[in-house]
Amino acid sequence: MPEYLVAIRSGRFDLAALKNLNTQRKDQISPLISVRGTSLQDFDNFVDDWGDRLFYLDISRQPKDLKEPRQQPDKPQKINILLERDLNNPKNAYENKRSFYSEQLEKNKNIVPVVSWRANDPIRDIARCAILLNKGGEQAIGVRIPIGKNGEPSNHSKEALSTILNSLPTPEKCVLIFDYQHISSFPSTDEDSWIFKTLSLAQNDYNIERAFLLSTSFPKERPDNGSSMITACLDWEWQATLRNSFEILGYGDYATSDPDGEMDFIPGMPTIPYAGYFSDSHLIWWTKKEGKDKEFSKYIGIAKEIVRLDYFHDDDFCWATIKYEEIASLGGGDKSGYGNNGVWLGFRINQHVAAMLNLANVNDSQIDEEIDLF
Template structure:
């Protein structure tokens, strides 16, 4: 697990063109601290193969998408087919590993999958890869079935294999801080970390909303993912369990269809963009559908924010600066600005985490974190 020892952030994205391009723009010095989780979807492995080649030398997790809007894509259907104990998924994961040895597989499954198929698939992965993750998601009866399947996998592997196992606890889309009370979905998931000596835990959620400000209006939306994960981080830390923060990088594949905007297939929407800082997103929405020149006004608004990181902070802010100043001929469209939003969010969140965001949120009354108040 040495390849994961410096990782503090696991942004989760679908294998869409602009999502992967946003990752590819991240500088090497930042890549050493993040391990993306890629949910495979689309027609084939082309985009993922290109990403894996570019990301060579650094780790990333590979899963199959189980989001409803991806369910009918050819690749998703192939990867989620349980035939031969998910033989199609195993072959695809192995192919990507040949391109990038840092590829790490996720044992992801739906509540309707047969536990035996999932267990046999997982056992093949342990023979092929240096580390394996088991992803747990859902609530109510769905969560209970998924927990039973996860336990079946964890009971089937050796102690040595447990020591190279990561558990991914995915809270999906949230609009408020999830309950941490005994009997809650999160506590049921976390109980696995008490029952099994796994290597580490990744927590995931997205509070990026699916609604937009009215036209001509800006809004500030709280990013609440770090708040509940800070509690979990502290809880796991008291038991010596390594924890990695994860989110969906200012996307919401459960609710937001415009995250997957394709200018070749969809009508041009009203220009909209978001900018992350200090556990919130500043959102701007201006003009009419297809009036992309309004993105220059949005870029100028972002640059004027008190908490703007500066044009040289990351690829996303360099693009914002170039569009605002006119140095870039084209103002971009929704797809390009989704790329900007994802890239800027990842880089800014990584900086916050590096500066102790989870510790500050989890220990708000300790003097050593007083200088981090501006992150909260």
């Protein structure tokens, strides 16, 4: 089973980033995809492309994904899939969500449906959903536990997790996903911490076969226009402190995507070119913002900067680096071929995943920590 959990929402360019990984890299990751949006076309295309590889399937609960879509005059009406099918409704053990999962399992038997919940969802429906999806141990399921800023779940989520584990006939078939979302410092991992104690129970008492930590320290803030910024990646190192203690534990991150950010275009909101690059040798992200609203030709200059970075990988390292080289070779008079913010989000995710897999295959002692982060 792959050791790297890559969490994204089902946006077109997020999915394209994974589709454009090479075969070897696809085999080394387990995507965790949260469905959202007004169309399943991009998601369906991803499922077809992914073949019979495993991936985890969830339904987005982010408030920004649960809004009625903005309608445009003289355009077909858009319908939010989550609202239309009421996929987060806990009634009858999340009947609508389970129906959606069944449809997807018809296409790929290796999909792992994920049990997740909102703050006030009934514990009974959460646990029954897990039991019904698990099918007496025949179907592996994921359980996604939301972790608060204090490093622990809410009491409601603690009770939900405990009830699930004590209700399943084969809890070892349950994959636990501890979702920290954004972090800005190392969460507590000492032996008295909630996560350490819970992983001990999972591994030793419930015989859980696989669990993942999931977090992102990719910066929410962006550099000043015309400037670049260096930010430390915390996720690999803080998770390593627990991976060294628990053999069931795999690594997980959001691959520079924003777990709770806005994914739909908002009229009037400026779209300024923005890019990022991950160095697996230094555990840092380089980010750059430059240009005016929709001045996407600025990506030519940004690409030139990226390929000159000391830690830029070979031009054929991954799909993204190939594209960076192509765009960097464009001239100032070129009117196309440099993409837009959505396309560059896909590049950023693709390069991050490829570089993180690079990191997973080296020893921590090989990481160069001498770069000046400030």
